[in-house]
Amino acid sequence: MRKILIVGAGQSGLQLALGLQSKGYDVTLMSNRTADEIRSGRVMSTQCMFDTALQHERDLGLNFWEPQAPRIEGLGVSVAAPDSSRAIDWVGKLRGFAQSVDQRVKMAGWMDAFARRGGQLVIHGAAVGDLDYFARGYDLVLIAAGKGELVSMFGRDASRSPYSEPQRALAVAYVHGLGPRPEHPEFDAVRCNVVPGVGELFVMPTLTTSGRADILFWEGVPGGPVDAFRGIKDPAEHLALTLRLMERFTPWEHARATKAELTDAGGTLAGRYAPTVRQPIGRLPGGGLVLGVADVVVANDPVTGQGSNAASKCAAAYLASIVEHGDRPFDEAWMRATFDRYWATARHITKWTNAMLGPLPEHVVDLLGAGGQLQPIADRFANGFDDPADFENFFFEPEKAAAYLASLTGA
Template sequence: MRKMLIVGAGQSGLQLALGLQSKGYEVTLMSNRTADEIRSGRVMSTQCMFHTALQHERDLQLNFWESQAPRIEGLGVSVAAPDSSRAVDWVGRFDGHAQSVDQRVKMAGWMETFVQRGGQLVIHGAAVSDLDYFSRTYDLVMVSAGKGELVSMFGRDASRSPYDAPQRALAVAYVHGLGPRPEHPDFDAVRCNLVPGVGELFVMPTLTTSGRADILFWEGVPGGPLDAFQGVKDPSEHLARTLELMERFTPWEYARATKVELTDANATLAGRYAPTVRRPVGRLPGGGLVLGVGDVVVANDPITGQGSNTASKCAHSYLDSIVEHGEREFDEKWMQATFDRHWEDTRHAVKWTNAMLAPPPEHVLNLIGAAGQLPPVADRFANAFNDPADLDHFFFEPEKTNAYLAEVSGAQA
């Protein structure tokens, strides 16, 4: 039986560990926190999993919260006008529903499942020196811990990382008590509120440790008015600032948030990071090799909601590559090919995310505006969150956008 070590217990690392376990591999998982510490700790992310990623979880029988989490049926876009009214407002419907489960709930639950299914869990913050030893005792060592010392083993791929500094300041609050969006009170949707030149507010329903909740998530242009959370340690102050900014820039969302309260004492998060693609093979001091997984190798800005989806797709792709490789050695050539296979899919998400961090060109503004009058355009844009590859056909190039809008307008006439 081949022995695998995975360092890091996030979406990608845990999904891959459980997938390998289901295929009969002997898997050791290293985490710097216990399941209880994760469950009672600070929120880690905003995560909205779209259909393809959810199906990867279903295929591994890991969709434990599907009946409890809100069914997210669509995605809406609002664009603020200079007077803080809405210049654009629409919602598109998903072909397959999306869901968000607080990673404290999911990662703790998956970690306990891994142990129940016979996996070896080691609670230890691994250093490079540890991996030097382990690389000689395991057939394959993979690193899915996207922060800390271990990431430094994986060099930045400048050709795929156009930004060398954070493009948004991020601020998250999980709340109870948010009212429904009056435009569609009968179904849940992620709402993307764009404030040109300032940033974005995302509002999404989720399942957290205390049940149904909503996430209020500001992405602010660094140095701008939304870049207002540095140094804020008190959760209640964080929420108050979140609401002040909503009242100022997105009053239509603030109107349903006047009675919200934080879900728990650890329900806020703030920070920033540069979106980065890294080289997938890390070389240890003793000559051993390790393979980067998930956001170790592809860390997207969350503006397009691709982080947890890319992590899930990475785990799915790597699992296939490992199983197909059989008993052969996991050498550097195989590691690079394994990442390249994943990159062939995830490059579309990276391209889109990096484009959305820049000021939108005129044809994209026209597309977003047209979606308010043309429901098929709204639906197609919404479903691109599940399949970013489709954007190549209608989003990036003015000629393709104009041709697509003309085609839909003609069909609607």
């Protein structure tokens, strides 16, 4: 039985640990917090997982919350005009529903399941020196902890990382009491509200520790008016600022948030990080090699909602590579090939996300505008969140965008 150590108990680390466990591997999982500490702690993320990522969970029987979590059937885009009205507004329908489960619920539940099924769970923060000692007892060591000292083992890939500084200031609030959308209230949808030059506001239904809720998520351009959450520690103050900014920049969303209140004292989060692609292999002081997983090696800004989706896709790709490899050694060549297998998917996510962080080019604004009159454009854009590779066909290049528009209009 092959022994595998996974450091980090997020979407990718836990999904991979549970997947390997189901295949008969001897898996040790290291986490710096217990399940109860995660469950009762602060929110860790926003997340909206689309059909492909959800299917990876279903394939492993890990979709524990599918009956309770809201079924998200659409994705809407609004673009603010200078007078704070909506210059663009539409909702695209998803082919397969999406869902959001608060990671405090999911990670704690998955961690309990891993331990209940006989997995070795070690609650301990890991430093590079610790890993140097531990690694000798395992056939493979995977690093899935995207923050802290361990990430420093993986060098930045400058050729794939155009940004060296954070491109957005992030502020999250989980709330109860949000009113329904006036447009298409009959189904749940994620709302992406673009305020040119200022940032984006995302509103998404979720399942949290206290049941159905909604996430209000500001992405502010650094130095702009939405970059205002640094230093705010009081959750009530955080929510009040979130709502004031909504009233100013997205009044159509604020109109349904007048009775919003935080789900719990841990329901807010703020921060920023530079989107970065790193080298996939880390070298321990004693010479051992470790393989980076998900946002350890490909960390994109959340502006396209791809974090948990990418983590799920990475875990699925790595699981397949490990199982297919059989009893052969997990050497450097295998590690590089395993990452390349994931990068074939992740490169589309990274390209699209980085494009959305800059000013939108004219042909993209034209496409978004046409989505209000041509439902196939709205639907295709919405489903690109599940399969970002499709954006290569109509989004990046003006010529392809024009050809796509012409195919719909006959012009």
